[in-house]
Amino acid sequence: MVTSADTLLDIRNLHVQFPTDHGVVKAVDGVDLMIARGRTVCVVGESGCGKSVTARAILQVIDAPGRITAGSLFFSASPETRVDLAALPPRGRQLRSIRGREIAMIYQEPMSSLSPLYTIGNQISEAIRWHSPVSQQEARQRTIAALEQVGIPQPQELFDRYPFTLSGGMRQRAMIAMALVCSPKLLIADEPTTALDVTTQANILDLLRKLQAELQMSLLWITHDLGVVAEIAHEVAVMYLGKIVEQGTVEQVLHSPNHPYTRALLRSIPRRGAGRLAAIRGNVPSPQQRPGGCLFHTRCDFASTGLCDRVEPAMIQLEDGHSVRCLAYVPHSPLRLEQPPAEAAATDPHLAFSDLPAEGRPVLLAVEQLKVHFPIQRGFFNRTTGHVRAVDGVSFQIYAGETLGLVGESGCGKTTLGHTLMRLYAPTAGEIRYYPRGKADGDTMNPAHLNKRQRKQYPRELRMIFQDPYGSLNPRLSILEIIGEVLKVNNLAQGRELERRVRELMAKVGLSPDYLHRYPHAFSGGQRQRIGIARALAPRPALIVADEPVSALDVSVQAQILNLLKELQSEFSLTYLFISHDLNVVSHISDRVMVMYVGRIVELAPTQTLFQRPQHPYTEALLSAVLSPDPSVRPPRIQLEGGVADPANPPAGCAFHPRCRYAQDRCRHETPALRPVTSVHWVACHFAEELTLHPMALAVSTLQTQESDRP
Amino acid sequence: MVRYIVKRLLLMVPTLVAISIVSFTIINLPPGDFVDRIVAQRLTAGEAVTAQEAADLRAFYGLDRSVGEQYVVWVSNIFVRGDFGRSFRWDLPVRDLVWERMALTLLLSVSSLLFIWVVAIPIGIFSAVRRYSLGDYIATFLGFVGVSIPNFLLALVLMFISFRYFGQSVGGLFSPQYINAPWSLAKILDLLGHLWIPMIVLGTAGTASLVRTLRANLLDELSRPYVTTARTKGLPESWLIVKYPLRHALNPFVSDLNGIFVDLVSGSTIVAVVLSLQTTGPLLLDALRSEDMFLAGSFIMLMSMLAVVGTLFSDILLAWLDPRIRYR
Amino acid sequence: MQIHNSSTAGEAIDSAEGARAGQWWLVWRKFRRHRLAMIGGFFTVVLYLVVFFAEFLAPFSPDRYSAEYTYAPPQSLHLLHWDSSQGWFSPYVNGYKIEVNYEQGRRLFVVDPEKRHPVGFWVQGDSYRLLGVWQTDLHLIGPLDPAAPMYLLGADRLGRDVLSRTIYGTRVSMSIGLVGVGLSLFLGILLGGLSGYFAGWTDNLIQRVIEFLQSIPSIPLWIGLAVAIPAEVPPVQVYFLITVILSVVGWTGLARVVRGRFFALRTEDFVKAARLDGCSTLRILFRHMVPSFMSHIIAVVTLAIPGMILAETSLSFLGIGLRPPTVSWGVLLQEAQNIRSISTAPWLLLPGLAVVIAVLALNFLGDGLRDAADPYTV
Ligand SMILES: Nc1ncnc2c1ncn2[C@@H]1O[C@H](COP(=O)(O)OP(=O)(O)O)[C@@H](O)[C@H]1O
Ligand code: SF4
Ligand code: SF4
């Protein structure tokens, strides 16, 4: 138990409200949280639950018109002193001297959090100079030391660079250096790794864990990702709609979750081998419509009417520091948190992950030596000064009825490949061949040379789901018009018939057909994604290219959409090309997985094989960066230094060699070809057979969430 | 940076060529030419002009050649000898007429520009930082009114007020005794004493629109994450606003500097006519009306060039202020 | 990757009505909250009504002159005069008497409180065709005795009624703004659209032309072009030529907006989705893209009208734009060109007030429209 001398920050009954046109938003509604010296506390929850606002309230930098309306924030820089930060004037000298010096903060967006108009050095040393009377020279020295500390290779040189000339990971490192330069006692990190690639995220997590131990500082870490929590937290607070619903040590919360929300969050994480995911129904209610009683009752599987919708649960202490806000834990409660029958579906053999050798199935789409290069144009006359080789010689086949996953860091050409299949880009070289009824049947379509009939048929058979549920729906058209457009322009249905078919599609994707005449703005992100799926489904396609379809969604909604995609696949015998940067998602949904790096495929194998016996060093590194929500699983991590190579100027030989820990001389000259190592496993590495690579560490599939069975 | 400037300078060349062509085209648009006008004048005065005389006159002024030829002669003379041709009407070399007026136009435009900045920036900052305060409402309202008054009307009203209530006539850039006097310290002081009225007249609309733009830009910038970053570093609010959001908000503004400057050069034409300033405006109007082609053409060309140079200047200033442009 | 807040305030429209609301309803809802813009909109509507009903609203025809009343000062209208003999309100205006100013050696009109000329509403006066169709001689207001002087805003050099002339001027000045902007819009959408659609060389060329036109000072350019209009050209053609001249520069701003929107939209996912749906280029344009920037275009157009009005006024004021007998605000202000006439008859500046009101109203309206143009971002 934390004693008061150890307490660095003691948040008591914090309330933050935003008066808006639609009523008062209670973003934070009575939060109690204690942060001990040298410990890491994670606040976790879906977006809109008030995590960021809590973090910002500590330094009183909440966006207008937000205001702390009640509560205190006791901060003890040393065991003898104690100030209530909430009582200090936001612009006063005292709070200013704490900001940056005692408590520092880093944010999600490393790009927009740094001003592009000043050098990195300027922005970091400024913090030093406002807090202590040091010379410019000394500030420079300390800044460079801080940059070195966060693992920046040439800190001297970086000092004079501008933020926009750096990669995302570098920028986030610079942000961390800026936060640490005055050796704060508390570092508040608001989703600092969310915008980064998995590999970079892993590096930053390692770095911060190391620094925290070295500097003996406390961390308040805000995240929506339970994997990150398991990785870094000592203590965890789960937040829902402005309140903490469960709190305890990381082992307590992740190994024996008590609150139905925590349990549901854990269960909805996609993982290998799981069939249907246990998604949480509905979505986080809008802040103007906070439910009465237990805030979670609208989505809780155990909610009991008459109780949960009336009585507001208080925080209940269970054991050493573990507490939960649920009526089931009130002594003599009639509520029982038993496994709902829905859980049984998890092992539905029909939906379960299959590792069939895909060879048996007919080929639906074949890609050969596909290249897509974009000219780089400069200057007054648009001279072409080079080419971005977004896709640079890719060959693969998609079998009917399978889900082929496509992974890789951002910028490695996944989206370009998907768009090219959809004919949104023209290939620079190579061929795409589509076999409407499988290869054996002989009818072939080449999207580069379609005849008149095929020009209509091809886009009906290949459809696409977009990543951004906001940008991909025209806000000015109703749902009927959006979903029906493809039917209408292709003369597949008109009038009444059109409406009937759209209603049917809406029902299929789990939307009420009553919403036919609504506009997209009336829907949440998850619902919009369902609309996007219905649109893709409308002309009865054979192949759907799904480009990061769940990346913009919260975990609970993500699980709903993944389940939906699986159901639709078996109902309509769909084939998916599923693009994602999230290996958990890919491992969950794919039959085979294809790994891409700088415009080329480096490995292609059945999912099970790829995750258990990877044979390309890049795959190995990607797998090692995947975070497991089990705090007891801490695999050795392979640090991938630097960023993805510039596709306009890829390194000679194997494009991966500058980051490869097995690279040898040969790799620098000779480009490895993609070749089969077994009949179903293809690798592009000279040493594929010689290397023994690490498989993915045990993921959730084996994590027995020992939900404490007390109530 | 040097490369950038050289590039910008090279880009100016086609623009300048285009300007000279457009200027020359404009002055050749009206039907007839200067000689027709002389002939008409003499006829009204009762003098007969023979065709031979008219042809001689044309030959004398070089109007008998083809338009293309005239253009080439005109432009090459400018580039080779700085000779802008001869004003038919004043019977003087154009260059003797234009330079002083151009200089005064430049002086007026630049001082109005400074006036705009000095007045608009503090008001804009105030309006944004104290959003929805009484001061902000007043500034916003006056801003709208400011852009809605045509500047010649403002000039007329000011003239009327000072005539009616102070019994003096405003107008001109010099007191009568200095108009034709050679330049001296006293003349410069006199000029400065007269300059402020046209400066205000010319600057009002610009000031008003600048306050509005600055306010809007600053409001955008104030909610950017880097401002919060600066705040969490512990910087004092006033320092922070100047260093981050203000500096950012000024960029779009610097890039629009040329727009404002062009408007000033342009607007000064009319104001000058109303206030009878000794700048380019009145003489240009007169030259255009009397088809004094070289004078008019030179004015249009020089004013356009002034604007182009202003654009160049603002681009360079922007590149200097914004590293993103330098690094592009 | 970005995490969207699935429950932002803007989305909390849960009423069935809000959820079924199309773009224009949302624009209107946002616009309505902008009070100054509503006021601006009201005045704009009034001004355009004046355009249509000028003959009816003006007490006299604009050309009616009277040598007797040159430079007569404004009279005030006594509306609430209770005529006890008739038991009814009988509004009137005062007449004039002549005073001789011996110092200046000039005759001056002054309002004579002794004389009363009764005034009525819905009175008969000069005849005209309403909306160019119905022959009538009804006027909103006028003296009961057609020969009696009524100069609510004073008289000019020829004894013409400034009020009537200003009302007629509204017609030309407001419509020239609209026509000029219409022409600019046509050019702007055509060239901006070409630029945005073809990109590459076409775009480059059009952009250079725009940059060039924007870098030349507009007024000297206009003057240069306006002077070229020969004196003998009939008024209607002058009117048309002037709008053309104003549009020479006016289209550039609109073209930039159109092109910018076009480029931004082209890469939107929903436009890609429309392509994948198999829509033809025309359908993508008109069904999916144009509605997305229609509201922006309307706002930009509204904000461009004042510029046109100001430009016409300035040119006419200099005597090189519209010419008498055409009546526009700028032409009227020409009467107030020198300090002599302003000091004797300051009311000649009143058409200037009309200019300010019109421009102000349009600016407020446009500003509100611009804010409301995209109802989907908060
Ligand atoms: N500037 C603001 N105006 C109105 N409401 C806001 C504002 N900022 C945040 N909120 C509301 O506060 C709640 C909590 O937001 P936030 O702390 O960002 O959630 P999280 O970080 O958990 O995703 C949300 O419902 C959000 O809509
Ligand atoms: S109180 Fe009821 S609704 Fe709330 S979490 Fe517990 S069981 Fe679910
Ligand atoms: S070819 Fe060489 S550099 Fe490339 S992945 Fe294999 S070992 Fe590494």
Ligand SMILES: [Mg+2]
């Ligand atoms: Mg957040």
